[in-house]
Amino acid sequence: MSFEQEFDEHHAWRKLFAARLKTLSEWLEARDLMDAGVRERLDRAREQVNADKVTVAFVAEFSRGKSELINAIFFAGYGRRIMPASAGRTTMCPTELGYDPEVAPCLRLLPIDTRLQPQSLLEWRSAPEKWERIDLDVNDPTQLAQAIEKVAEVRRVSVADARALGFWHDETPEDNPLPGADGLVEVPHWRHALINMAHPLLKQGLVILDTPGLNAIGAEPELTVSLLPQAQAVVFILAADAGVSKSDLAIWREHLAPAAERRDARLVVLNKIDTLWDDLSTPEYIEAQIQRQREHSAQVLELAPSQVIAVSAQKGLLAKVRGDEALLAESRLVDLEQALSDGVLVQRRQILVGQVREGLATIRAEVEQRLYARDRELVEQLQELEGLRGKNSTVIQQMRRRIEQEQAEFESSGARIQAIRSVHMRQLKDLLGLLGSTRLKAEVAQLAEALRQPGIKFGVKKVYAEAFDRLRDALGRAQTLGAEVQTMLGASFRDLNTEFGFALQLPDQPDFSRYLEDLQMVERNHLQYLGLGNVLKLANPEFGERLTKALMSRLQGVFESAANDMDLWNKSAAAQLDTQLRDRRRNFARRAEAMARIQLAAGGLDTRIEELGKAQLASERTRAALAQLTGLDADGAFTELDPALAEPAVAAAELPADPASWGEAEEVRTPV
Numbered sequence: 001m002s003f004e005q006e007f008d009e010h011h012a013w014r015k016l017f018a019a020r021l022k023t024l025s026e027w028l029e030a031r032d033l034m035d036a037g038v039r040e041r042l043d044r045a046r047e048q049v050n051a052d053k054v055t056v057a058f059v060a061e062f063s064r065g066k067s068e069l070i071n072a073i074f075f076a077g078y079g080r081r082i083m084p085a086s087a088g089r090t091t092m093c094p095t096e097l098g099y100d101p102e103v104a105p106c107l108r109l110l111p112i113d114t115r116l117q118p119q120s121l122l123e124w125r126s127a128p129e130k131w132e133r134i135d136l137d138v139n140d141p142t143q144l145a146q147a148i149e150k151v152a153e154v155r156r157v158s159v160a161d162a163r164a165l166g167f168w169h170d171e172t173p174e175d176n177p178l179p180g181a182d183g184l185v186e187v188p189h190w191r192h193a194l195i196n197m198a199h200p201l202l203k204q205g206l207v208i209l210d211t212p213g214l215n216a217i218g219a220e221p222e223l224t225v226s227l228l229p230q231a232q233a234v235v236f237i238l239a240a241d242a243g244v245s246k247s248d249l250a251i252w253r254e255h256l257a258p259a260a261e262r263r264d265a266r267l268v269v270l271n272k273i274d275t276l277w278d279d280l281s282t283p284e285y286i287e288a289q290i291q292r293q294r295e296h297s298a299q300v301l302e303l304a305p306s307q308v309i310a311v312s313a314q315k316g317l318l319a320k321v322r323g324d325e326a327l328l329a330e331s332r333l334v335d336l337e338q339a340l341s342d343g344v345l346v347q348r349r350q351i352l353v354g355q356v357r358e359g360l361a362t363i364r365a366e367v368e369q370r371l372y373a374r375d376r377e378l379v380e381q382l383q384e385l386e387g388l389r390g391k392n393s394t395v396i397q398q399m400r401r402r403i404e405q406e407q408a409e410f411e412s413s414g415a416r417i418q419a420i421r422s423v424h425m426r427q428l429k430d431l432l433g434l435l436g437s438t439r440l441k442a443e444v445a446q447l448a449e450a451l452r453q454p455g456i457k458f459g460v461k462k463v464y465a466e467a468f469d470r471l472r473d474a475l476g477r478a479q480t481l482g483a484e485v486q487t488m489l490g491a492s493f494r495d496l497n498t499e500f501g502f503a504l505q506l507p508d509q510p511d512f513s514r515y516l517e518d519l520q521m522v523e524r525n526h527l528q529y530l531g532l533g534n535v536l537k538l539a540n541p542e543f544g545e546r547l548t549k550a551l552m553s554r555l556q557g558v559f560e561s562a563a564n565d566m567d568l569w570n571k572s573a574a575a576q577l578d579t580q581l582r583d584r585r586r587n588f589a590r591r592a593e594a595m596a597r598i599q600l601a602a603g604g605l606d607t608r609i610e611e612l613g614k615a616q617l618a619s620e621r622t623r624a625a626l627a628q629l630t631g632l633d634a635d636g637a638f639t640e641l642d643p644a645l646a647e648p649a650v651a652a653a654e655l656p657a658d659p660a661s662w663g664e665a666e667e668v669r670t671p672v
């Protein structure tokens with residue numbers, strides 16, 4: 001399947017999933033099986049799938065054909081070049097292409113001067129007034145291409161200004177731009193560009209990141225330590241006419257090699273194979289040349305030759321625009337599209353399916369727990385009523401009193417639950433405090449201070465190591481506190497189950513190993529980055545500031561996710577207490593009401609027993625329907641729904657006479 005087809009398929013699956021979640025949620029509501037924990041899990045699953053983005057970043061030295069490749073793969077349908085691609089340095093600032101329905105189609109450009117201020121790129125994103133905005137007309141490819149040419153704009157500034165902006169380093173003079181006769185040097189006009197357009201692939205969640213060459217990528221630490229490591233795929237490009245140069249290798253080492261152990265796709269492209277096409281040579285000879293280049297590139301990058309995909313972006317674009325099938329085949333662009341779709345989309349889908357399956361399984365387990373409690377009550381009631389057969393009204397009267405007495409005893413569980421809840425809230429507050437941003441800032445403060453000092457920082461790696469040790473420690477302590485909550489709640493749940501007949505079951509506490517891994521990856525990205533000569537750049541305090549900002553925004557992401565997981569876990573536990581308390585209260589009301597009816601009418605007992613029997617059957621159907629609604633196989637295929645099971649399952653016997661007697665438990669809120 002081509003990249004586009006695969007992407008369409010992925011999108012179709014996401015829509016199907018959203019529809020299934022909606023059915024599930026309505027079904028749960030209709031049966032009064034929704035609680036705060038389940039609702040939150042459903043919201044998360046929906047969010048996870050809706051917000052799913054696939055970022056493909058193109059990274060290479062200038063002029064290797066990144067922008068041309070983007071044109072050829074994604075934008076040939078416009079019949080022309082959309083991203084500017086020309087000889088020499090063209091794309092001057094990182095350019096992100098995506099789609100946000102909330103914003104009209106436009107190009108937004110962040111001025112380079114913002115580098116002089118401490119905000120991170122992430123922070124600038126939420127300051128729209130700082131960006132220059134140009135509306136785009138997607139139906140007019142010429143206007144589109146002209147507007148996007150702005151990403152190639154440059155400015156001439158003094159060496160001092162270039163230094164302040166991060167494009168001039170006295171320590172590495174060979175990388176500095178050449179001053180003109182006027183002593184000025186050329187720097188990018190813009191720091192970052194965001195293109196928002198309703199292209200079909202972008203609308204479905206694809207994000208494309210085009211980057212400028214070597215020195216320009218390194219100038220923006222956030223790109224290196226955040227944007228690129230978080231992309232689902234990074235395409236690295238070499239050019240057949242240039243071989244593997246020293247700067248190609250520097251980019252490979254700095255941006256691609258460190259992520260080698262990650263599951264995400266890293267693709268290597270040998271572009272411009274058309275420069276080897278030559279009318280005087282035989283096709284066999286040309287093929288041998290291409291193979292030799294692939295082998296050589298693979299050897300230098302320490303890859304297998306099969307991992308290097310040879311293409312011609314330019315001829316591929318031309319072939320697509322002209323509809324020339326023979327040329328398209330010769331450009332081999334399809335090989336690359338295939339690799340992208342297998343390597344990126346198929347994997348992405350697997351990860352997503354895995355997460356969603358896990359979420360659905362938890363929802364099912366939690367709802368089943370509640371159904372189990374309800375079933376048990378049905379059985380008890382049936383036994384109670386069966387025992388009354390043939391008994392006189394005095395016995396029934398006694399039974400009625402017994403129910404009232406039991407009900408009164410049960411009400412004492414309310415106070416116990418309150419007590420448990422207040423201990424739980426206190427523990428939770430401590431726990432979330434460990435993962436909060438105040439704490440995070442405190443743990444990183446020393447590192448931030450060290451980076452802010454002017455001068456070359458030889459001890460920076462040690463400061464990093466210490467800061468990450470402290471962060472790991474904070475996560476570790478949060479996990480330990482979580483275990484304490486687990487012990488406390490587990491014991492309380494067991495007591496409540498035996499004493500008051502609840503069916504409470506504590507979900508497992510979230511596993512933090514994923515966050516420890518994330519932390520490790522952030523640390524590795526930073527150390528790798530500093531290990532590559534960038535440590536010299538740290539002599540500049542603004543650079544240190546930017547690096548700290550970039551670090552903070554990633555760490556915040558990790559800690560927030562950990563806190564969210566903990567919060568959800570606690571919500572589920574608290575919601576169980578609430579709903580089971582409510583179910584039990586309601587059940588007492590029903591029993592008392594049934595007794596009253598039985599006392600009043602002859603034959604009332606048989607009617608009630610029959611009703612309960614029906615309720616048991618309905619409950620079986622409810623379980624079966626729940627299994628179907630939450631069913632998802634490992635390939636992401638949903639279980640087919642049996643329409644018969646969607647019938648209203650609430651039998652009359654389940655409904656109490658007077659809703660006011662249900663007794664609502666007050667809602668639990670998580671402290672922030």
Ligand SMILES: Nc1nc2c(ncn2[C@@H]2O[C@H](COP(=O)(O)OP(=O)(O)OP(=O)(O)O)[C@@H](O)[C@H]2O)c(=O)[nH]1
Nearest residue numbers: 063064065066067068085086087090091272313314
């Ligand atoms: N012959 C040939 N030229 C190509 C091919 N791909 C790109 N080019 C040309 O190479 C030049 C550079 O291409 P770009 O796409 O601008 O390269 P880039 O990697 O985006 O470069 P920067 O934006 O400067 O970082 C342009 O003139 C392209 O037309 C190709 O497959 N064959």
Ligand SMILES: [Mg+2]
Nearest residue numbers: 066067090091
């Ligand atoms: Mg470019």
